[in-house]
Amino acid sequence: MGDITKKIELSYDEFLAEVKKAKKFHGHICGGIFTGIKVALAAKKILNIKKYPDRDLIVITEIDRCLTDAVMSVTGCRLGRKTLKFNDYGKFGATFCSLADGRAVRIAVRPDAMDRIQKEIEKKNIDEHDKESYGLAVFCLPVKQHFIITKTEVNFSEYDLPGRPKVIKPCSMCGENIFDGRHETKNGLACCRPCLNGPGR
Ligand SMILES: [Zn+2]
Numbered sequence: 225m226g227d228i229t230k231k232i233e234l235s236y237d238e239f240l241a242e243v244k245k246a247k248k249f250h251g252h253i254c255g256g257i258f259t260g261i262k263v264a265l266a267a268k269k270i271l272n273i274k275k276y277p278d279r280d281l282i283v284i285t286e287i288d289r290c291l292t293d294a295v296m297s298v299t300g301c302r303l304g305r306k307t308l309k310f311n312d313y314g315k316f317g318a319t320f321c322s323l324a325d326g327r328a329v330r331i332a333v334r335p336d337a338m339d340r341i342q343k344e345i346e347k348k349n350i351d352e353h354d355k356e357s358y359g360l361a362v363f364c365l366p367v368k369q370h371f372i373i374t375k376t377e378v379n380f381s382e383y384d385l386p387g388r389p390k391v392i393k394p395c396s397m398c399g400e401n402i403f404d405g406r407h408e409t410k411n412g413l414a415c416c417r418p419c420l421n422g423p424g425r
């Protein structure tokens with residue numbers, strides 16, 4: 225991909241349309257929503273995705289906060305369709321993986337990006353409650369200053385891909401079915417993780 229951040233120009237009209245959509249999905253408008261939308265639109269450019277939703281796209285998000293909802297809203301990727309994965313790293317980042325050509329890009333928010341936006345807001349005397357101007361300030365920060373963008377590689381197991389379940393095993397302890405190879409094996413018997421490790425794990 226060379227210098228992948230070089231020529232990323234996003235459309236403000238597209239950004240605004242996504243803000244409208246994301247407001248419905250997430251329940252409010254906030255900095256994380258603006259940022260997540262920008263992340264998803266940048267990924268679209270970098271991976272040459274024509275249109276969201278793209279059936280050959282899997283997104284891995286890294287935080288259970290606003291940014292992830294924005295990425296879901298823009299891309300249409302969903303946990304329930306196996307097109308969204310969640311790595312609980314507590315970081316404002318997401319990896320976009322094109323199953324069609326195997327390319328993947330991770331986009332994360334630079335640690336100093338929030339300060340830059342804040343300074344811009346103060347400089348222009350923008351009221352924090354003026355969401356439109358706030359959104360514009362987030363949008364206008366150049367992609368290179370806003371994000372760390374890295375080309376990466378992700379290999380999904382057949383169990384992680386969308387489609388019908390490849391394997392279903394009953395747990396030898398509780399009897400409930402375990403899908404998609406998520407069972408553990410103890411003494412040669414299939415076990416679900418909560419039976420083996422305790423509830424919630
Ligand atoms: Zn929010």
Ligand SMILES: [Zn+2]
Nearest residue numbers: 395398416419
């Ligand atoms: Zn069990």
